[in-house]
Amino acid sequence: MASVDDVGPGDGSELVPATGFDSLWRMQFGADVDGHRYTLEADVLGWDEECFLYRDGVQVAVATSPATFPLAELATTPKHAVGAAGREHRSDARIEARIGWFGMRRAHVVTAEGEREMTPLKGSWEYRRAKFSARQPALAVAGVVVAAILLLAALFLEVTQSVQWVTRADWFDAVSAWEYAAPVDLPLAANIGITLVGILAAAYCAINLRHRWLYSD
Numbered sequence: 001m002a003s004v005d006d007v008g009p010g011d012g013s014e015l016v017p018a019t020g021f022d023s024l025w026r027m028q029f030g031a032d033v034d035g036h037r038y039t040l041e042a043d044v045l046g047w048d049e050e051c052f053l054y055r056d057g058v059q060v061a062v063a064t065s066p067a068t069f070p071l072a073e074l075a076t077t078p079k080h081a082v083g084a085a086g087r088e089h090r091s092d093a094r095i096e097a098r099i100g101w102f103g104m105r106r107a108h109v110v111t112a113e114g115e116r117e118m119t120p121l122k123g124s125w126e127y128r129r130a131k132f133s134a135r136q137p138a139l140a141v142a143g144v145v146v147a148a149i150l151l152l153a154a155l156f157l158e159v160t161q162s163v164q165w166v167t168r169a170d171w172f173d174a175v176s177a178w179e180y181a182a183p184v185d186l187p188l189a190a191n192i193g194i195t196l197v198g199i200l201a202a203a204y205c206a207i208n209l210r211h212r213w214l215y216s217d
Helices: 020-024 125-135 137-167 188-216
Strands: 026-033 036-043 050-055 058-064 067-070 094-100 103-111 114-117
Touching: 026 103, 036 094, 036 103, 050 094, 058 067, 125 137, 137 188
Parallel strands: none
Antiparallel strands: 026 036, 036 050, 050 058, 067 094, 094 103, 103 114
16 A cells, blocks of 8 residues: 555545446545545546545545555645535544556555445445345346356457458458458447447446455455
8 A cells, every 4th residue: 555655635626426427437435434524536547546535525635546545644624625624633544545457446444443345425336236236136146147248249249350350451461361251240330239238248347346356355
């Protein structure tokens, strides 16, 4: 984890909840600590892998993953930030964050008594996934299996047709006489549909995979 010295002050901006498709890459997890509401946010598609910490809706710290936010040692909230975030805060707790390939690898509140997971913000895809899994665990597992099959099928169709297209191109014919015939040759409209299905299946698999990583860490 990053050291305390690697944690920079936040810019005092207000938290903007990530909902809908936006929450696929803007991960947000929350936890209540000593009367304050902390929200950890990370853009999992960002190259810089920055994690942002909000206290009572105001950004108070930023660090690069993997990061450790010592709550008692956070920089003072900017002067222009008002409201609950301006209250005095004393705590030995820290928030640990780490970004993985498919989302947050770790989002935990750690104290001398132990650690607990931060929970996904209401309205996010991660929240909906957790809610659906709790209500219908069997259907949730079946959904992952179906999504994985659809993803593999989409990859197979797209890859084989792409290889066929390459081997039939004029520039390839100039360097090699080999030509590949795809098992299935679909029209453009069908390929667009398969690509969209593959993207949705990949997103669903990623949401469930990052959930397993996060809560098994």
